[in-house]
Amino acid sequence: MVVRRVVYRALFPLAVLLPVWVLVSRGILLDGIGWGFLGYLVVTPILFVLLLVIGGIIVWRPGVRQDRAVSTWDALVLGALWLVLIAAGFIAHPAIVAAAVVLVIGAFWFAVWEFATESRRRFRAAMDDIDATLAGARASAPQQQQRTIDIGEVIVVTSTDVTDPDPDRPAS
Secondary structure: HHHHHHHHHHHHHHHHHHHHHHHHHHHHHHHHOOOOHHHHHHHHHHHHHHHHHHHHHHHOOHHHHHOOOOOHHHHHHHHHHHHHHHHHHHHHOOOHHHHHHHHHHHHHHHHHHHHHHHHHHHHHHHHHHHHHHHHHHHOOOOOOOOOOOOOOOEEEEEEEEOOOOOOOOOOO
């Protein structure tokens, strides 16, 4: 749970820091200023936006906001993505770039899938609650006309005197 909460808190700071890390380490320090730097100058803002979108979709899930922790699978996918992006700052190899691209796309679609799954589960729970409430209301309402029950003598109390004050007088 601690790791999941740390990943939850690191979503947006790392969405800023990792593209900056890739730009500074690969673009300036190792490759130098040139055409490679221009490529990194185009790629890193796209990476920044994608990491923000992935983090936004993850945080948008009510279960994540309520627990203030990502799911275990989210933590694993994001951890792998972050490790590959850190490695991309050190090593200029096409396999690492390909892994980073695959992991960014995979993390996006995984976040969308998790969001849809949780939304569907919450919607079904709400509909089940509504159905249970309506079924309880139908059960409490009489379905068929009940037969009358004789409960014996009933005393009726009224606010005005309805008795005749002179019982010897003939009724008119």
